[in-house]
Amino acid sequence: MYDLNTIKRLTNDYGSPLYVFRVDDFIENYRIFEESFKSRYPKYKIAYSYKTNYTPEICRIIKDMGGYAEVVSDMELMAAVRLGYENDRIIYNGPYKGRKGIEHFMKGGILHVDHLHELTKLCDLAENNPHMQFTIGFRLNIDIGQNFISRFGLDVENGDLQKAFDMVSEVGNLHVIGLHCHIGQSRTIEAWKNRVRIMLAYADRYFEKPPRYIDLGSGMFARMNPALAEQFGEHIPSFEDYADAVAKAFHEHYKAFPMEDKPLLFTEPGTTLINSYVDFIGKAECIKRIKGREFVVFNCSKDNIGDICRIKNLPITVVPGGEPECECKEADFVGYTCLEHDVMYKGFQGRIAPEDYVVFENVGGYSNVSKPPFISENCAMVALKRDGEARVMKYREKFDDIFRTYVF
Numbered sequence: 001m002y003d004l005n006t007i008k009r010l011t012n013d014y015g016s017p018l019y020v021f022r023v024d025d026f027i028e029n030y031r032i033f034e035e036s037f038k039s040r041y042p043k044y045k046i047a048y049s050y051k052t053n054y055t056p057e058i059c060r061i062i063k064d065m066g067g068y069a070e071v072v073s074d075m076e077l078m079a080a081v082r083l084g085y086e087n088d089r090i091i092y093n094g095p096y097k098g099r100k101g102i103e104h105f106m107k108g109g110i111l112h113v114d115h116l117h118e119l120t121k122l123c124d125l126a127e128n129n130p131h132m133q134f135t136i137g138f139r140l141n142i143d144i145g146q147n148f149i150s151r152f153g154l155d156v157e158n159g160d161l162q163k164a165f166d167m168v169s170e171v172g173n174l175h176v177i178g179l180h181c182h183i184g185q186s187r188t189i190e191a192w193k194n195r196v197r198i199m200l201a202y203a204d205r206y207f208e209k210p211p212r213y214i215d216l217g218s219g220m221f222a223r224m225n226p227a228l229a230e231q232f233g234e235h236i237p238s239f240e241d242y243a244d245a246v247a248k249a250f251h252e253h254y255k256a257f258p259m260e261d262k263p264l265l266f267t268e269p270g271t272t273l274i275n276s277y278v279d280f281i282g283k284a285e286c287i288k289r290i291k292g293r294e295f296v297v298f299n300c301s302k303d304n305i306g307d308i309c310r311i312k313n314l315p316i317t318v319v320p321g322g323e324p325e326c327e328c329k330e331a332d333f334v335g336y337t338c339l340e341h342d343v344m345y346k347g348f349q350g351r352i353a354p355e356d357y358v359v360f361e362n363v364g365g366y367s368n369v370s371k372p373p374f375i376s377e378n379c380a381m382v383a384l385k386r387d388g389e390a391r392v393m394k395y396r397e398k399f400d401d402i403f404r405t406y407v408f
């Protein structure tokens with residue numbers, strides 16, 4: 001995919017380093033993921049997590065394929081609205097919703113209450129607008145066997161959830177239409193079976209008829225390069241495995257109901273959809289040997305790639321740039337920042353030279369959207385089609401993009 005000519009063409013046109021979004025592979029993966037769920041439970045919808053990567057071109061493709069938008073701030077909500085989303089296809093989650101959250105609620109958007117203080121305000125709004133009808137969903141704080149206490153949602157055990165339902169029952173024009181949960185870092189099939197079992201039990205307990213929807217949040221492994229998969233030290237379930245645990249269970253649970261009464265099933269994939277379809281091309285600047293250690297200095301940083309390179313070595317390909325190469329035994333790939341811990345890859349063994357390009361795979365999630373303006377601006381992102389056609393998705397940042405909000 002990335003021969004030297006392609007890389008030279010792309011970096012000449014858009015600069016170096018560079019993010020590359022492999023658009024055709026992304027679309028194919030999206031369809032496979034969605035189909036594995038829909039084939040088992042037709043009333044399934046993807047709600048794409050904007051925070052994972054809100055690049056508008058990616059979000060637009062998802063919109064065109066029928067996906068909902070899952071947002072957690074006014075900023076992300078505005079991005080979805082600007083892409084043409086109606087409020088009823090935007091899910092607004094999160095512990096702190098800005099002023100636009102109110103607007104979203106008034107316009108019939110999907111909104112998940114995180115705490116009772118928020119619910120009090122929404123109840124007041126509904127009461128002050130008696131001629132209108134309002135809907136909300138509750139985010140449940142449940143235990144699926146994760147090894148931490150989540151801070152999100154209404155606790156199902158301490159009485160908060162019951163209190164929330166009681167509060168809403170006092171307001172004639174406000175209706176709870178859905179239940180939501182999201183628990184991070186719990187990607188096993190076992191954890192998904194627990195999500196399903198627990199959420200279905202609460203739906204049965206609190207709703208006479210099935211709710212309009214149940215949203216199980218995110219937390220499924222992406223399809224990934226085996227070089228990355230083996231570093232997890234656990235079995236990576238397939239989309240089919242997840243769909244069996246989730247969509248098949250929904251099919252079974254709601255078998256007796258006609259299609260129009262079955263709840264819509266949402267999940268909120270971010271990483272699962274985008275991670276494997278953005279690559280990052282950096283360039284080696286020099287090789288240093290200091291007191292028995294080897295360093296390859298790059299024109300990029302861990303901040304471009306995101307948090308994942310702190311815990312895993314991403315799959316990489318070295319594309320020789322033509323200089324005489326030298327053999328490394330255990331080199332760290334280090335970034336342009338002046339931080340000792342700016343390491344993008346640990347313990348590289350092989351041949352590399354200054355001016356070589358290195359392609360880092362699996363950088364789709366929490367990368368360009370998490371890049372701080374620390375020390376330098378961010379680089380450009382392009383969409384690359386299988387036939388080689390490239391199109392810019394994000395321009396390279398300039399001095400003014402960073403300093404515009406400061407007073408000189």
Ligand SMILES: *Cc1c(COP(=O)(O)O)cnc(C)c1O
Nearest residue numbers: 049052093182218268269270271
């Ligand atoms: C972060 C988040 C997601 C997406 O998580 P990924 O691990 O990136 O897939 C989905 N839903 C909610 C509520 C989130 O906070």
